[in-house]
Amino acid sequence: MKQITIKDVADAAGVSKATASRVLSGHPATSQEARKAVEAAAGRLGFRPNAQARSLRKTRTQTIGLLLPDVRNPFFGDLAHAVEQRARSFGYMTLFGNANENVAQQDEYIDVMLSQRVDGVIAAPQGDGGNLDQLLRSGVPVVFVDRVLDTMEVPSVSPDNSTGIHDAVKHLTARGHRRIGYIAGPQSTSTGRERLRSYKEALAATGADTDAELIFLGDFQAASGAEGARTLLDLPNPPTALLAADSLMSIGAVGVCNERGIAIGPDLAFVAHDDIDAFNLINPPLTVIAHDIDAMGRLAVDMLMSVIGGGSPASNTIPGRLIVRGSTPEFEKERQS
Amino acid sequence: MKQITIKDVADAAGVSKATASRVLSGHPATSQEARKAVEAAAGRLGFRPNAQARSLRKTRTQTIGLLLPDVRNPFFGDLAHAVEQRARSFGYMTLFGNANENVAQQDEYIDVMLSQRVDGVIAAPQGDGGNLDQLLRSGVPVVFVDRVLDTMEVPSVSPDNSTGIHDAVKHLTARGHRRIGYIAGPQSTSTGRERLRSYKEALAATGADTDAELIFLGDFQAASGAEGARTLLDLPNPPTALLAADSLMSIGAVGVCNERGIAIGPDLAFVAHDDIDAFNLINPPLTVIAHDIDAMGRLAVDMLMSVIGGGSPASNTIPGRLIVRGSTPEFEKERQS
DNA sequence: CATACTCATGGAATCGATTCCATGGAATCG
DNA sequence: CGATTCCATGGAATCGATTCCATGAGTATG
Structure with a gap:
């Protein structure tokens, strides 16, 4: 042919x-x-x-790269969709790279994106160093999304990791909880660090218990959420409320509660991150800290377009919002052993 | 630079x-x-x-296109991940196209993929005609996944749309249900048609009620699942069990049950499609008809590689399996008004 | 009426890598 | 030792589109 x-x-x-x-x-x-x-x-x-011939002659490929940890994570699935749709509206194709929570794969995709001469990259970076340095030094416009590397000066769109958590802790203490367990994200990510810090600040501000044993360090994956829930619930003096730092760990934790016959709501208050469909199906539906993922994706693309056009947009924060649902009812003291 | x-x-x-x-x-x-x-x-x-220069001279781009309805659908998210990982192992990049359940966008992406001179395309096609015809006539290797167009001779990997549904209906009738509502997928897709046919056959085989009013035609989206649940539950003689033809419609339907305070399991048996995380979190966890999505994705890539290599692989079917969980307990007659 | 100017056009150069082909030096064989 | 083969190498052609530049036709201006 x-x-x-x-x-x-x-x-x-x-x-x-x-x-x-x-x-x-x-x-x-x-x-x-x-x-x-x-x-x-x-x-x-x-x-x-032939797009190859055209891109060779012009120096534009009308393609941007999107580097994500994992599209199976509903948060990043939604983000991918938002970015792709917005990029399309500017006439750009999106080249997805699934780092698969793996720095080596991230490096590999950065390599491919540079070879493909993408006009820009939107990345939720993991780890600093490796090809990420080369990407930045290459001069290709880059915007960080969801996560930030403070070693690097790059415009970014990140979630507000403070307000939502403060509100959540305030909400839980107002409902009578003093022992609030926290399933944290990896401290190698800015999101993981900032959320943990906010949790600690909020505990201090509200006067809730601040035992170090109430904190479990997870890795943003479902399995670690499950492990976290087990660890925290097995404490001699277990928490009466749980807060998890992302949706996958929330899923893992809720699974453990179901296994153990612990009724979310009456037995244990629960606050998840990200307003994904599934959390609304659970009975009772989960109270969540939500960010407007669509806005995040759109804004990231808009900023990247600005950088491509020679601008240097300021970094942005997407506000977090506490959505109260059935999983955080009034705490009944008498239930406490 | x-x-x-x-x-x-x-x-x-x-x-x-x-x-x-x-x-x-x-x-x-x-x-x-x-x-x-x-x-x-x-x-x-x-x-x-420079990948452009290289691809221009060779006639290979080491890139395949993946055309899906929507990555936010967990089924396609998982599929995208499986395809991408497998393609990577063959040294191929994956160019995603989110048709967004929209034939015009699908056409646009086919256009881009042809311009990009992808070495092959894996597609879950919607509607026949449009650029899909051109894609096939262009001689670019194509493999269909999940859905099939019977007007077109193309190797495909599709789910077995019969066994799982037959088993589910058998299971429900064995547990005492005679009125089994069905929230069907769009009849413009092979998957939608085949599943509806299987449901009808299974009803006939087991002697369950076959009223046409027990069938609601949805579009594989959450909203139509919700509408289907409302319609079926509002029948003068409503079903005692519901079966939904995909995961998104299942999500919509479960949401309606929660809204109305209908307890899944005791009040209404429920069988969903696809074994996604969320269904395991619901209390009780949902009985589902599951397919090995990973295997589907891998097989699609393997077949595409074969076509690229000049082969003409036979089409394949991925077996469906009924996984019984808490949402389909024994039906208690006395509950029936 | 001559000069300047606009404007559509085709030829040729260009982008960056791969690959064909000719060349020259080293190795091999009878 | 001469003829043949082998092999690394560089020059030039090539992939398909865009774009610079020169040209010539047509129009406006003094």
Whole structure:
């Protein structure tokens, strides 16, 4: 199957390659007849310009790279969708790279994206160093999303990791909880660190118990959420409320509660992160700390477009909001052994 | 920031472009010294070959396209992940296209993929016609996944849409249900059609009620699942069990039950499709009809590689399996008004 | 009427890598 | 030792589109 080139179109239209190219890319210096002939020929032959050849000549590929930990995580799935749709509206394709929570794979994808000469990259970075340095030094426009590396000066869109957690802790203490367990994210990520700090600040501010044993360090994966729930519930003096730092760990933790016959709500208050569909299906539905993921994705693309255009946009924060649902009812003292 | 080309590497190594290229692409006819010099120069300069230029000369791009309805659907999220990981192991990048349940966007992405000269496409097609025809006529290797278009001869990997549903209906009737409502998928998709047919066959085989009013036609989206649940539960003689044809509609339907205070399990038996995390969190966890999504994704890639290599693999079916959980307990007759 | 100017056009150069082909030196064989 | 083969190498062509530049036709201006 021979591919049709612009030469074929030009021949069919009786003009030169140059004229054909001008017509097809909307250059003003073209005559009525040339336009008609070329467009007709292109349509008839089903001409599809070779993107490789075009990108080689221009230095733009109309493609951005999106580097995420894992699309199976609903948070990043939604983010991927938002970014892709927004990029599309600017005429850009999105090249996804699933780092798969793995620095080596992230490096590999950075390599591919640089080879592909993407016009920009939106990344939720893991670990600093490796090819991430090269990416930044390469001069390719980069915007960080969800996570930040403070070793690197890069415009970013991150969730507000403070307000939501403060509100959640305030809410829980107002409902009578003093022992609030926390399943934290990895301290190698800014999101993990900031949320843990906010939790500690909030405990101090509200006067709730601050035992170090109430904190479990997870890795943003479901399995570690499950482990965290087990560890915290097995404490001699277990928490009466749990707060988890992301959706996957929340899923793991809720699973453990179900296994053990612990009724979320009456037996144990629970606050999850991210307002994903599933949390609304659980009975009672979960109280969550939510961020507008769509806005985050859109904003990241807008900022990247600005950087590509030569601007240097300021970093942004997406506000976090506590959505109170059935999983955090009034705490009944008498239930405490 | 000037990009480093192979010319720069060649100059730095004191050889010609041709030799540099041979060394870097592992051509056998190279001397020890040339190899050392070129590799050192390439490393020192941080040379990254321009994928556009390479693809232009070779006719391979080492890229496949993946055309899906929506990555936010956990089923397709998992599928995307499986495909991407498998493709990576073959040294291929995956270019995602989110058709967003929208034929126009699908067409747009097919266009881009053809322009990008992807080496092959894995697609869960929606609607026949449009650019899908052009894609197939273009000679680019294509494999269908999840869905099939019977107007087109294309190797495919599809779920077994019969066994699981038959088992589910058998299971429900064995537990005493006679009125089994069905929230069907769109009849424009093979998956939607086949599952509905299986449901009807299974009803006939088990002697359960076959009223047409027990069937609601949805569109594989959460909202239509909710609408389906409302419609079916509002029947004068409502079903005692519900079966939904995909995960999103299941989510919608479960949401309606929660809203109305209908206890899944005791009040209404429920069988969902796809074994996604969320269904295990619901209390009681949902009985589901599951397919091995990972296997589906891997097989699709393997088949595409075969087509690219000139083979014509036979189509495959991934077995469906009923996983019985708490949402389908024994039906208690006395509950029926 | 001559000069300047606009404007569509085609030829040729270009982007960066791969690959064909010719060349020259070393190794091998009778 | 001469003829043949082998092999690393560099020059040049190539992939398909865009774009610079020169050209010539047509129009406006003094």
